[in-house]
Amino acid sequence: MTIDPSRLAPMANAIRALSMDAVQAANSGHPGMPMGMADVATVLWSKYLKFDPKAPDWADRDRFVLSAGHGSMLIYSLLHLSGYDAPTMDDIRNFRQLGSPCAGHPENFLLPGVECTTGPLGQGLAMAVGMAIAERHLNGVFGDDLVDHDTWVVAGDGCLMEGINHEAIGLAGNLRLGHLKVLWDSNAITIDGSTDLSTCEDIPARYRATGWNVVECDGHDFADIDRALGAAKAETAKPTLVVCRTVIGKGAPNKQGTSATHGAPLGAEEIAAARAELGWTAAPFEIPTAIVADWRKTGERGAVLRQEWNARLDASSDKAEFERRMAGDLTRGDEVAAAFSAWLSDDKKVATRKASELALDILTPLLPEMVGGSADLTGSNNTKTKATTPLTADDYAGRYVYYGIREFGMAAAMNGMALHGGVIPYGGTFLIFSDYCRNAVRLSALQQIRAIYVFTHDSIGLGEDGPTHQPVEQVMSLRMIPNLNVFRPCDIVETAECWRLALQNKETPSVLALSRQNLPQLRHEGDMLSARGAYRLRMAKAERKAVLIGTGSEVELACNVADALEAQGIGADVVSMPSMELFEQQEAAYKADLLPADTLKISIEAGVTMGWERYTGCDGLQIGLNRFGASAPAEELFAKFGFTVDAIVPQITNKLNG
Numbered sequence: 001m002t003i004d005p006s007r008l009a010p011m012a013n014a015i016r017a018l019s020m021d022a023v024q025a026a027n028s029g030h031p032g033m034p035m036g037m038a039d040v041a042t043v044l045w046s047k048y049l050k051f052d053p054k055a056p057d058w059a060d061r062d063r064f065v066l067s068a069g070h071g072s073m074l075i076y077s078l079l080h081l082s083g084y085d086a087p088t089m090d091d092i093r094n095f096r097q098l099g100s101p102c103a104g105h106p107e108n109f110l111l112p113g114v115e116c117t118t119g120p121l122g123q124g125l126a127m128a129v130g131m132a133i134a135e136r137h138l139n140g141v142f143g144d145d146l147v148d149h150d151t152w153v154v155a156g157d158g159c160l161m162e163g164i165n166h167e168a169i170g171l172a173g174n175l176r177l178g179h180l181k182v183l184w185d186s187n188a189i190t191i192d193g194s195t196d197l198s199t200c201e202d203i204p205a206r207y208r209a210t211g212w213n214v215v216e217c218d219g220h221d222f223a224d225i226d227r228a229l230g231a232a233k234a235e236t237a238k239p240t241l242v243v244c245r246t247v248i249g250k251g252a253p254n255k256q257g258t259s260a261t262h263g264a265p266l267g268a269e270e271i272a273a274a275r276a277e278l279g280w281t282a283a284p285f286e287i288p289t290a291i292v293a294d295w296r297k298t299g300e301r302g303a304v305l306r307q308e309w310n311a312r313l314d315a316s317s318d319k320a321e322f323e324r325r326m327a328g329d330l331t332r333g334d335e336v337a338a339a340f341s342a343w344l345s346d347d348k349k350v351a352t353r354k355a356s357e358l359a360l361d362i363l364t365p366l367l368p369e370m371v372g373g374s375a376d377l378t379g380s381n382n383t384k385t386k387a388t389t390p391l392t393a394d395d396y397a398g399r400y401v402y403y404g405i406r407e408f409g410m411a412a413a414m415n416g417m418a419l420h421g422g423v424i425p426y427g428g429t430f431l432i433f434s435d436y437c438r439n440a441v442r443l444s445a446l447q448q449i450r451a452i453y454v455f456t457h458d459s460i461g462l463g464e465d466g467p468t469h470q471p472v473e474q475v476m477s478l479r480m481i482p483n484l485n486v487f488r489p490c491d492i493v494e495t496a497e498c499w500r501l502a503l504q505n506k507e508t509p510s511v512l513a514l515s516r517q518n519l520p521q522l523r524h525e526g527d528m529l530s531a532r533g534a535y536r537l538r539m540a541k542a543e544r545k546a547v548l549i550g551t552g553s554e555v556e557l558a559c560n561v562a563d564a565l566e567a568q569g570i571g572a573d574v575v576s577m578p579s580m581e582l583f584e585q586q587e588a589a590y591k592a593d594l595l596p597a598d599t600l601k602i603s604i605e606a607g608v609t610m611g612w613e614r615y616t617g618c619d620g621l622q623i624g625l626n627r628f629g630a631s632a633p634a635e636e637l638f639a640k641f642g643f644t645v646d647a648i649v650p651q652i653t654n655k656l657n658g
């Protein structure tokens, strides 16, 4: 489509009308951002964005990310007007109401065409970096014929101000992600007012210093927008920031340019004034047919391109493998199972972080879609294998990302990679720094995607680095996040099982909490027992009085405590519980059998005890650590904090006798 302002202006005004009317009807929402970026978005969608409304999942579509998620009416308008099946006009009328896919902020699982869930500022852009990594990686593997698309982002002042922006653009600049284009809604307004209240940053200078190309435009001049987007499209050696100088709430004559338009309905009077200003005479939620027709044409380019792409895919010898990877289906499961079952007959005493590396040594050559990485702790997280050669600007086909010291940026990029599809991202850092990336882990869970977090150094067992590095509350607090599987395996066999479970769960992200210190192999039989979340590792010999529940490095201690109890004639089961979440999914009879009502139940985990009452009952015993650790060798710390047979057994016998 050529740029004809006389047609584009009404198209943009359709976005403005829908946005102000929907927010007014909901009596809540953010009209300012969609009204301000309507002109830029109209040029992008009508001339540059590669999409086909009839095939929202087309693998080679451009990805469009609305990082400024509060402006959700922008993407709902774009999807509706350009002819996606959803949202319908009724959905838009019900903006922000229960049951409408037009949620307050865009949700990837509610609407095809919404590539990711946004709203937490900065993360959309950071996820887009991951999408652009996945795109270049798959391009490196499958070539231009199958993979050659751009990632376009609309970001606000807030997205660029958040700390994660620094991490994300640093990663993108160094990887020279030339197919990433960020359109900055530079309106100099945030909620509190003018941006000079809080910043004097030269943002273009920061982007340039980070390896980005920067272009600018008047965000309300169609020809100028076209020029800038054309320049962004043409630049493929560096990511591009397009500074779009805009007026927030553009079109609302009395409120535009002020934070009053940011997050509140404009009100009936101002909406009437805006209609007059824009020359918009249609009733609320009605779009004149000529304008709808112009919008419907925007998808036609993509439809043609998709037909051509389909023909190339059909002719490609890579078709089956490409489709498998994009579908996220695993392969070679029998070989994986056989390799791991051979471990049962070993007797390997290794840290579970090392066990994870041994598992990855088996998994990564068999599953080429696995793309690993670490936030500068590769040698500690044990995340790199021979098969995962570095993914760099010179070799995008590599499979290992050096994320740098950017935990939040890494996790958000992993989300973007998983959302893009075709890769299964895993990435490591110390468990203690899961707090640095926690909101991205939460978004993995909310978005129902398979990101796998390798969080090592999972307790005071890391020793001398001391309390700043010793997780105490992290394991339990990660368990509180819905739809996140937290695994804390006790030995090499459980570690392999947990890796398989993490890979098998397409719609649930996983955390693997792994030890720094060596742990003996406790399992020599059984297949995928971790799939139940918890299982009886050892059965009481004497009459059963106690059930010891341990996780990770404390399962060995639980076994030693059980031995000491048995020596006194007290029967004790040992239950290993690598995943509370999977245990919660078991039927009641299984749970009751594992944790019988007539026994004393004791949890042992080197972390906060809050929550363990769920399994021990209030009359059980919770052995844990409800304070920060200390700096000393691990053995001494476990002794000091009561993680010894001698400290635990009397507590149990006292309880049993009392």
Ligand SMILES: Cc1ncc(C[n+]2csc(CCOP(=O)(O)OP(=O)(O)O)c2C)c(N)n1
Residues within 6 Å of the ligand: 032, 033, 068, 070, 071, 119, 120, 121, 122, 155, 156, 157, 158, 159, 162, 185, 187, 189, 190, 191, 248, 262
């Ligand atoms: C991480 C995070 N912090 C705070 C908010 C709340 N919030 C939503 S929009 C916004 C202001 C954003 O300003 P800008 O990006 O310039 O958007 P504009 O006002 O121009 O639409 C804030 C603070 C949020 N959504 N995410």
Ligand SMILES: [Mg+2]
Residues within 6 Å of the ligand: 156, 157, 158, 185, 186, 187, 188, 189, 190
């Ligand atoms: Mg702003």
